[in-house]
Amino acid sequence: MSTPHPTLETMAPTDPVKAVVHPDPYPYYATLRDGPPLAWNATLRLWVASRAEVIETLLQAHGALRVRPAAEPVPRAIVGQPAGEVFGHLVRMNEGAAHQAHRPALQRALAGLDLQGAHATALEAATGTRALPLSDALFSIPLRAVARLLGFGDAALPRVDGWMRDFVACLSPLSSEAQLRAASVATAALMARFEALVADAPAARGTLLAAVREAEPAGTPPSRALLANLVGLLSQTCDATAGLLGNGLIAWRREPAAREAAATHDGLQMVVQETARHDPSVHNTRRFVTEPVDIAGTTLAAGDAVLLVLAAANRDPAFNPEPDRFQPLRARRRMLGFGHGLHACPGQALACTLAAAGLEALLGERRAEVERLLERGWRYRPSVNGRIPQFD
Secondary structure (H helix, E strand, O other), rough: OOOOOOOOOOOOOOOOOOOOOOOOOOOHHHHHOOOOOOOEOOOOOEEEOOOHHHHHHHHOOOOEEOOOOOOOOHHHHHHOOOOHHHHHHOOOOOOOHHHHHHHHHHHHHHOOHHHHHHHHHHHHHHOOEEEEEEEEHHHHHHHHHHHHHOOHHHHHHHHHHHHHHHHHHHHOOOOOOOHHHHHHHHHHHHHHHHHHHHHHOOOOOOOHHHHHHHHOOOOOOOOOHHHHHHHHHHHHHHHHHHHHHHHHHHHHHOOOHHHHOOOOOHHHHHHHHHHHOOOOEEEOOEEEEEOOOOOOOOOOOOOOOEEEOOHHHHHHOOOOOOOOOOOOOOOOOOOOOOOHHOOOOOOOHHHHHHHHHHHHHHHHOOHHHEEEEHHHHHHHHHHHOOOOOEEE
């Protein structure tokens, strides 16, 4: 059986942020769950939650906890830049009244999507990525599929794909100056292309773009907020779905139950869903306290930050029986990687559909290459919260 890339550190992680890219962070996560419900980490200067029950409570404490710090609603590195404007409009990252006005339209658009059609679109998009390295195809298959669902033609897909990769790169605290500059160029290009796309002709009935466009008054130019949230739909597809697809490939390699289930269409869907629980692409998220609140016997003060270790909660025995066992046919699968409550991701079904289609394409057209690369091993891309494998 393959092991992760030999140059990675194999000692136990020293904190829950470093654990994200560790070859096997789950024993460490178990020690976190065995500790206090909320534990203060002096190095990271924040509270750490790892039990499912506590994390569910935190995710539902909407009034006292927010997605962004009150003093920094937009990351400091992109304030005043095109990427900062887009970020400031995203309903997933903000909680103001103006943002809430757009949330229902986005939720309706995603809830009403034809998932069988999305699966077929992703398979078609995969044919255009055959020449790409596997690690790039993980991003490009879902990105190009959603771009097509939003109305972009095949000729535009490589450019939209590249621009979105550049935009998402600026959202990490690890971003370099070069990445921040590239993100400004990419964001301006994306906003212009979406503006032209919306203005070009009425969106085809039943498409993702048409459903989102219904939020705007008929006959009016698209608002900057709408355009930004169209960019946001693509950005949500990027790293998270790439990680889900890549970790699904690793599960297929490691887990006999995954390899057996992957022989059928429905089985691939179950492999993806169990991967999202067992080894998710998003390992943690943060919440910022705006007013004093008691959680699990601990008083959090305004200004405190909390790290919610979602991947640890997914393997909480009180949340999922036999949590370390990979079970595609798990009877009552529960997971927190797609959020919970107000900020639950409405695109969960779409993300799993795209990842399952990506697995189908890669294990069909590129199976020999995939098996060769998995045999050589992998490492994880540098990140503070995303677990995305890199195959060399």
